[in-house]
Amino acid sequence: MKATASINRIKLAGVVVAAALLASQGSALSQGTKKDQPPAPPAGASGVMSTSSANVEGFRSAKFGTSEADVKAAITKDFGVKADAIREQPNAGERTKALVVKVPDLLPGGGAAEVSYVFGYQSKKLIQVSVSWSKATDDKMTPEQLFSNSSVLRSHFMSEGFRPDTVATNMPINNGLLMFRGSDAKDRTAILLLQGTFSQGENNQRILTPGSLMLFYIADAKTPDIYRLPPGSF
Template structure:
């Protein structure tokens, strides 16, 4: 099954190339800006206010009743220049009550309308950045089509364990053997422990 992404240029889908002298240092992911993995709710809120100069009422705190995690979210303008509003969600673990994941979203995933061109522009900027950020190619994946038709533009795992995932999603139209994705949302996630997330699970043997 073939899949194309409306408007995505060939340069955005190819892997970055670098000569040995240009090889970047190994990628390290400890959080996002001032917020680092392991922070408490109060520390995360303070980091958000420091990074984005927002008032406390502009920061929402919600509970995920299924995973029993806590989400601290805020919407900010132009997180990257000329990319429109982005929604950031800082996830605190079920048991640890500390920061385990940061999700950044543009377009539909952020509840903010954006054109396909805006989404693609942001996607290309981020993908190019991540491809040159020093992730181990042996632990990375590029342009993987997911079951729902969305495209995981990049996934990289650092030597310390945290992962970075960039995903493009939107309506998928099928013509014959080809599917075409019209970009409507872009998600970037930094995950502290992708193999064993701190979420609620039914205890073994309970059912």
């Protein structure tokens, strides 16, 4: 089954969109044996088995709270790319700025991905890192590959020791599934979103055909450092 070309991608620089996912609600979808359904979820928060505690500091060498120059250095170190491979992407509404780089096989065997590093409106420091897999990042990407990537990443996060009271998996949201959401002891959050289109399967089961997989690491999802109009200005 081919991915649908009309699926809208969430802009990776959008902090508001990522933060909204933190509060998304819903019940887990019923699972069947269709190969194009999402992989069965873990047992839930009570099934998280880890002797360590999650620590969401950023992504690889790029740490939250660091400057643009430091993040550029981290990107070149982590991925072995030249400076001209990193492009800038402003967000006029949030008045933030992102550095974006395309990385082949960021997840081994997972296809090419795009990594976006977002800098806050006031602090000008790193506040969010986003990763996206889709046909826009790799024209050979398939729904099956996206399912596989999401399963590998969700299993990884479920074993990382996120606070059990913050963990949610396989929650339906608009145009997709929230595959994983969890926060560490400092309320820094990881969110994994499989986005696509739903169709009706056998026994009234909803089947998702994915078009993109998105991973967010967020320093402060509740009060992100973005531009907001002063109270009473309108």
